[in-house]
Amino acid sequence: MIVRIATEGQYELTESDGEAFNRLDNHAVGACEADNEEQFHAAFNELLDFVRANGQPVPDERLEPSDVILPPPDVSFEEAKAEFTGEGLIPG
Amino acid sequence: MPGLSGRMSTVIKAKISKLLDRAEDPSETLEYSYQKQIELLQNVKKGIADVVTSKKRLQLQEQKLQDQVLKLDTQARQALAAGNEELARTALERKNVAQTELQSLDSQISQLEQQQEQMTASEQKMKAKIEQFRSRKEVIKAQYSAAEAQVRISEAATGVGEEMADVGLAMQRALDKTENMKARADAVQELEAAGTFEDLTQLGTGEDDIDRQLRQLSSSSEVDSELAKMKAELGTGSGPAGELGAGGADGSPNQSQAS
Numbered sequence: 001m002i003v004r005i006a007t008e009g010q011y012e013l014t015e016s017d018g019e020a021f022n023r024l025d026n027h028a029v030g031a032c033e034a035d036n037e038e039q040f041h042a043a044f045n046e047l048l049d050f051v052r053a054n055g056q057p058v059p060d061e062r063l064e065p066s067d068v069i070l071p072p073p074d075v076s077f078e079e080a081k082a083e084f085t086g087e088g089l090i091p092g
Numbered sequence: 093m094p095g096l097s098g099r100m101s102t103v104i105k106a107k108i109s110k111l112l113d114r115a116e117d118p119s120e121t122l123e124y125s126y127q128k129q130i131e132l133l134q135n136v137k138k139g140i141a142d143v144v145t146s147k148k149r150l151q152l153q154e155q156k157l158q159d160q161v162l163k164l165d166t167q168a169r170q171a172l173a174a175g176n177e178e179l180a181r182t183a184l185e186r187k188n189v190a191q192t193e194l195q196s197l198d199s200q201i202s203q204l205e206q207q208q209e210q211m212t213a214s215e216q217k218m219k220a221k222i223e224q225f226r227s228r229k230e231v232i233k234a235q236y237s238a239a240e241a242q243v244r245i246s247e248a249a250t251g252v253g254e255e256m257a258d259v260g261l262a263m264q265r266a267l268d269k270t271e272n273m274k275a276r277a278d279a280v281q282e283l284e285a286a287g288t289f290e291d292l293t294q295l296g297t298g299e300d301d302i303d304r305q306l307r308q309l310s311s312s313s314e315v316d317s318e319l320a321k322m323k324a325e326l327g328t329g330s331g332p333a334g335e336l337g338a339g340g341a342d343g344s345p346n347q348s349q350a351s
Contacts, residue, residue, distance in 0.1 A: 004254070006100065007210075007262035009217070060220035063228065063251035069100040069258075072265060083100065 002058060003051050004066035008073060011055025024050055025068075028080075037077040044080070048073055108253035122229045125249045129222045132256050136215045139263045140208060146270050147204040154197045161190050172322055180322070184315045200273050207266040214259045225252045 001018055004010045013021060024047040031040035047070065058064070071080060168183035225248055232244050 004258065006258055007214075007265065060217050061224045063221055063224045063248055063255075065105070065247075065250040065254050066101060068098060069104060069254075071100060072261065074265065 001068070002064060002066045003055060004069040005048060005051060006069055006072040010058035010062075010064075010066055011051050012058055013051065013055045017050075017054050020050065021047075032077075032081050032083075035081075040077055040080060044071075044075070104254055104257045105250070107257065108250050119233060121245050121249060122232065125252065126222075126225065126229060129218070129225065129252060129256060132259060133215065133218055133222065136211060136218060136259060136263055139267055140211045140215065143204055143208045143211060143266060143270055146274060147201060147208065150197055150201050150204065150273070154194065154201065157190050157194050157197065161187055161194065164190065168319075169322060169326070172319075173326055177319070181315060181319060184318050184322075188314055188318075204270065204273065207269065211263060211266055214262050218255065218259050221252050221255045225249075 001013045001015065001021075002010050003013055003021070024043065027043040028040060028047055031037075031043050051070070071083060164183045164187035168180045168187065171177075171179035171183060228244075228248050232241050232248070236244055
């Protein structure tokens with residue numbers, strides 16, 4: 001599974017990492033829905049650290065779309081919430 | 093996928109497929125996509141140049157502020173030596189503000205440096221992807237039947253399209269931050285323009301808006317202790333009433349007393 005951390009790069013995770021990844025992803029979403037900023041940043045950083053620690057960086061010359069894309073590491077809480085309700089980070 | 097990571101992927105894929113739909117035959121898609129990549133690379137180069145310009149501007153301001161701090165310090169000493177404690181205090185208050193601004197400029201400059209590095213890395217990555225796309229484009233054109241080519245093109249274009257969207261996002265964020273800094277830099281520049289004393293005699297008499305603002309901004313205890321230190325250095329009443337700053341010499345009553 002290829003995961004992109006937006007503005008940072010792509011990482012390849014093994015299939016077995018998928019479950020933990022999803023769980024962490026859901027934590028971040030849960031914090032957004034609960035409108036808990038502190039909890040969001042903690043969960044999101046945990047998610048990023050997981051990908052960086054377990055993923056293999058995808059070489060520059062490989063040209064493949066990602067299975068999932070995470071928001072940029074410097075994402076604000078407002079932006080993260082907008083991912084679910086508004087237009088998201090990529091402008092039209 | 094409904095998660096945080098799913099939403100961005102979906103949006104990007106939707107945008108890329110919209111882009112692909114515009115072209116009717118496969119080779120047109122390839123060329124159009126390649127064209128877009130080259131354009132983006134040019135934009136990244138421009139973006140880097142923009143960040144570098146902002147950085148240089150802040151560095152110039154930093155230099156000016158450093159000069160100002162020195163000048164204000166000298167002026168405070170001169171004022172104190174001439175027995176004008178009030179004027180010395182004002183100079184030190186301004187010095188205090190300038191020093192605070194210096195610190196914040198310093199952190200902004202290092203932020204811009206980080207952005208420059210990040211964008212340069214993006215540029216390198218983008219170049220590698222474009223080169224990869226270019227060679228794949230030639231292979232697809234030469235080796236595959238139309239139907240098969242369509243599938244391969246779509247894959248390659250989606251891969252490179254995602255990279256483009258990401259570089260675009262990184263650049264947009266970097267430039268947004270730079271814009272914010274520019275606005276702040278303008279404010280500092282105004283302060284800097286108003287900060288040095290062109291004519292020291294004018295400041296002894298009245299207090300303008302800037303003075304009041306500065307008084308609020310600066311920490312008076314710091315100024316007090318610095319003033320006390322300066323007094324101790326000069327020795328009480330022993331110093332001759334020296335000339336005040338170069339710009340303030342004309343018609344200064346203090347100076348005529350001194351000579």
